[in-house]
Amino acid sequence: MSKVKCNHCHLEFSESIMIKEEELNFCCKGCQGVYHLLQDQNLDSFYDKLGSKTIQPPLEVSSDLNKFDTQSFEKIYVTEDENGYKKVDLIIEGIHCAACIWLNEKVLYNTDGIIDANINFTNNKAKVVWNSKKIALSQIIEKIRSIGYNAFAYNSKIADEKASLAKRDYFIRMMVAVFATMNIMMLSVGKYTGFFTGITPEVKHLMNLGEFILATPVLFYSGWIFYRGAYYGLKNRILNMDFLVSVGATFTYIYSVFILFGLKGESYFDSVSMIITFVLVGKYLEVLGKKSAVDTLDTIKSQIPLETTLIKDGNKIEVSVEDIQIGDIVELKTGDKASVDGIIIKGESSFDESSISGESLPIYKKVDDVIYSGTLNQDSLVQYRVTKTFKDSTLNSIVTLLEDSLASKPKIEHKANEISKGFSVMILTLSILTFFVWYYFGINLGFDYDGVNHFEKSFIVAISVIVIACPCALALATPIASLIGISELAKKGLLFKEAKFIEELARTTKLVVDKTGTITNGKLSIVKAQILDENIHKLDLLYSLLDSSTHPISISIKEYLKNHYKDLSLKNLINVKTLQAKGMFAKYKNLEDKEFEILGGNQKLIEEFGIKYKFDSQNSVYIFAINKKVIATFELKDEIKDFAKEFVSDSLKNNIDVIMLTGDNENVANYIANEVGIKTVVANINPIQKAKYINKLKEEGHTVVMAGDGVNDSVALSSANVSIAMGNGADISIAVSDIVLLNNSLESLNQAFIISRKTYKFIKQNLTISLIYNLVTIPLAMAGFVIPLVAALSMSLSSLIVVANSLRIKGK
Template identity: 25%
Template sequence: MDTEVTPRRQVDLAIGGMTCTSCATRVEKKLNRLDGVDATVNLATERAHVLVAGGVSDADLITTVEATGYTATFPSPDASSGDDEKTDQERALKPRLILAGILTVPVAAISMIPALQFEGWGWVALVLALPVVTWAAWPFHRATGINARHGAATMDTLVSMGVAAATAWSVGVLLTGTGEPYLEIATVVTTFLLTGRLLEARARRSSGAALRSLLDLGARDVNLLKNGREIRVKAEELSVGDLFVVRPGERIGTDGVVTEGDSDVDESMLTGEPLPIHVKPDSTVTGACVNGTGRIVVRATRVGADTTLSRITRIVQEAQSGKARAQRLADRVSSVFVPAVIVLSLLSLVLWVLITGDWQSAGIAAVSVLIIACPCALGLAIPTALLVGTGRGAQMGILIRGPQTLEDAQHVDVIVLDKTGTLTQGRMSLADVTVADGFQHDEVLRLAAAVEHAGEHPLGRAVVAAVPGELPAVTEFGSTQGLGVEGTVDGRRVRVGRPSWLLTSKIEDESAPGRPAAGTVPEQSGSITDDRRQAIAALPDDLTGAVTAAEGRTAVVVWIDGTPAAVLTIADTIKPGAREAITQLRALGLTPMLATGDNASTARAVASSVGIAPDDVFAELMPEEKVAVVERLQASGHRVAMVGDGVNDAAALATARLGLALGTGTDAAMEAGDITLVRGEMETVPQAIRLSRATSRIVRQNLLWAFGYNVAALPLAAFGLLNPMIAGLAMALSSVAVVTNSLRLRRFRA
């Protein structure tokens, strides 16, 4: 008996007001209590992805979120809307931080430097401090209120209570004229923690940029072919089976099959390889890839969410959601630490009153506990180390995304590297020239480059780039799609192309009168020496040239006046320093592996040249297969880092525990990665691992000091051995210790 499956629809909600992982967890639990709802809340992107079955309406979802204390709206279909919302959050925090910074300086100065104090200075400090402890600190107070309604306590709770306690105590002191005010504590804590909150908001905004970069790759409009006429329509209006025209240089509107025409299509978005793929009728093409030299007609086979680009986008989104659920150390500890501090403060108050009956001493003890526990050093532990570490990294061309990145870099043991653009230059260049007897090296190159300059093939551009200076003019130019080019230069007939094209053609003595028109097949009258025929014939054949299995290189042959003059070897060459970088990664305890969309022979050749074992090579991979490799390694217990530069690497970069993206690559890769290597040099990969580990060590030391300081000082404060002034001084000293320790990263050397 078949079981009827209730259809489910997906709803995306933009959630506002979340400040920590406990907020996201609370919203997720509340939504999942609704019948037929399966919700996942992503703090990093501030999105809730909800699968709904049954009678739950969109209004029910929004009401549920709002009942939890947060806001919910339907995000705009515009890919950039998420970025705008994140920017609004930063704009809301920035003026609060600016105001707090401006007013905190004079408050701290007159409160802590006796020489600056004057008659009534405490009231002046109170007037300056009130905007800081109220309006500037409002995000912490608001979060505390929301948490209190749901019986929860976070670091926001402790910040709010500490600021409020220091302010209330100071007001009481000023009114009674006894004791010392501690307004500088309230203002300094607010300013420091607003700084950390702004940095966190910026990190969240960047986490969604990978998805926007991927979506931006898709074609906006397509030429729909209807009744023999071309109609310009939006790409999302295409349906399966529609025919559309793609002209040279345009992006393909969606996944499909070529029905007419032939061309070279740049599929580097998927494969990472710089060499285009020749397509003809019945060839499959992928949406967002760039059409090369010819006009093609494509029949749509997948549209909308079913396309390859959409699948890659979903993989990146899912991978980022998984990372966003990782708990930060401060949040994990706060679940125990914050309630414990509150209970200890109340116990101090009650016990002092019961034992001594002295309300003033009881109040001092209770306030001292809150002040000494106020997480100033804890709040600085991560931001200061991150600021110094990332600043030093920026000087070295290494951009670190955030605290989670540092933790991930500390533990990776396998590093998977893309080939093209990562280990290799990512572009075809002239690697070798073999010139036949009777020809001059420079002259052959000059003639070949002149003919290739009139064409558009990447192999030809590699030849042109190898010849400096101005090239001679070409006449009688002809091009045979996917095979080669020909033309007359300085009165000499020059052909450059695939060995098979030139070897099997009937080639005459083209210096003679009556030469056939360009693009035709002449009759053979000249001869080919046996050694040259043997050398050319030994090269294997494919549509774009002869790829030598041993080295993964492409060979083209130059014929001048009907005679083979040279074999040009073109290759994507290894980056300088790549082999040394692999050696350094091994020294750091990482196992390097290679994952590429290129063919197996080329992949093994590149791996061998840089020192990667043959068993650690994965070739001919599509983007989702790269993800599968990373997931398989992680499922087997490895902690995987991924290095890449292309759109085809974005999903794997997001899936890996640590993603390192080369700054010379695509925006999608850089935004999906946790670390961006600006210069794109392989030497910076081991440097990034070292810097991340060094910064992570500093963070752990800072956190150890911050918590250790609280553990040691809290009992003293509870027993009345620390008055609020000493507590405030101790808190300030702990902050100085954290900052000083963080500054040691400025001395990090590559």
């Protein structure tokens, strides 16, 4: 029975099972369906990209698709972005070339409801974003399977296990290379000594044979890492460092084999072994350098308990943290760590929050206080009501942010990567030119070679050019410094959502700060209170209005009322509105259906509603009125944060102009600004005006950083080049920010600028080192001054210098 090729998968099959369609042949209905799908979607150029390569026929759609739409699957693997779109990381099986990547991305992009789909060339990991109202995840998986591939959820635990296995494999290969190379070196010492003292051809041949036996596993077992890397690079039309190493070592090995079996000249098995060993050791040390940066992430992960105790129907049950729901009651014993966020409903205790904020002193917590995941209960048993699921809890959010920041790239790294892509092509071209110049023009630096030896000299010089060039140092320059910088920032209580903000922070020219909660503690103390009408029902309305706000002023006055009046109760207010940078407005209807208009805020709010009541003070002022009659006034003072003066002074020394934008009155703003040394103050400004002010600074060419907290800062934060949310801020301000300051300390905020500047400086140093190294060593190698052995050593040293220089970021 004759064989024919399938027009889709290109696999050969028997004519007896063929599906014939005019001039087309298909091995199965799946291939026939995919072929017409690609034709209908104008994706038939896939076959041009595929060429003569074969692929697997489409998989049969199995019944396991429903699991991708279950709540348990979504809880573990799916996240939601700020636009309400769903996101998932998938591993796509069956991809083996750039055409497969192209096909999957095109098909996904052309599917209605899919917003974004990007597939990593090296590990086949796809990040898919979709609109769940238009398409289900199971349909996306079905689509991928329908074109001949399979997809399953990316699991970080499995990825960690694979990474550990890969590291161990790396270490074994390196040890094989080191052992063999040390023995080759001993043979080489004897061979080179014999060169001067006399050695017989037979003994020399035996030594070459011994070197051959030892160098072979080094090249083909230990060096397999470089062959694999070169293969993936070539598959995607990229000549990388692995390609240069493997080409240099392989050509040298082949030439030495010819010498072993009779060709006249010297063998270079020692160079083959040392090229692989030196570069392998260098790469392993790079892995260790990266690991030290990622250890911070592992430390934070270890703070998350896997199970917790729930109180349900009076019974205590142990459940997985992923099964905890909002509203559940959690019991926390002495020595236990909180697994999710919540509010204490019973008991009181001291908590160690060092894993979150870096604060070493325990913090006393009582009923109604917030507990954060990862914090340690030190004193006594407490019960708390869950307010966030495990996925959204503080510590898990920190881990997610840190993972994302470690995976992201600064702008300068993208530029370096573009340079390194063309670098390998240039080196290969220079190597070939070097060979022909040496061979045809007889450049031999004064030495006289016969035909074979002249070829040998030309060949070895060309190999040295390939081996000494180091795109590795260039490619390492930015990511290794960024990783170490990100981990150091995390230790200081600073979470960068992306590594690119290091570069932005280092280039800051204008720093815009809010007053309350940023320069000041945000915990206002009441210095004077005037209750003009102590009717308890009216105070209930004040208490209810304050309870509707999370502003520091509202929280402080609410606490004051709780301490001075025991019989307060919450009323059901209607039409509650927050009036930006002024205060709050609400209405209330009593049992007789009588309506009351309630106001609470600053002087500006009172005047806007036509209430004539003048109240001057250097402190922050809160005026409460019912039906345009003032019922109570409060003067509040906010203490300036520790290190505020030093922070402003250090910013000014580094040519960063500090500007205070605040909704508070001008007297208070100027007083605080004068105390800390801020020269530019804009007071009585609402959130929209703050955002316009920041946009104006950006239009003038400034790199603007904004630090603030609270809902009223969210618009301005989103307008800045880099936004920094203080850790005690509202959820919305944290959500729109690029950097989260966990411990709320200005000293840590100062460290953000110091470490970012230092990291950016070392990135530029690393790039300079790698460029100067290549500019100096490549011409030397082309001139014949460097043998492959020295080339391999210097190449590894250049990478290690970059890593060692980056580790200096950890220094003082």
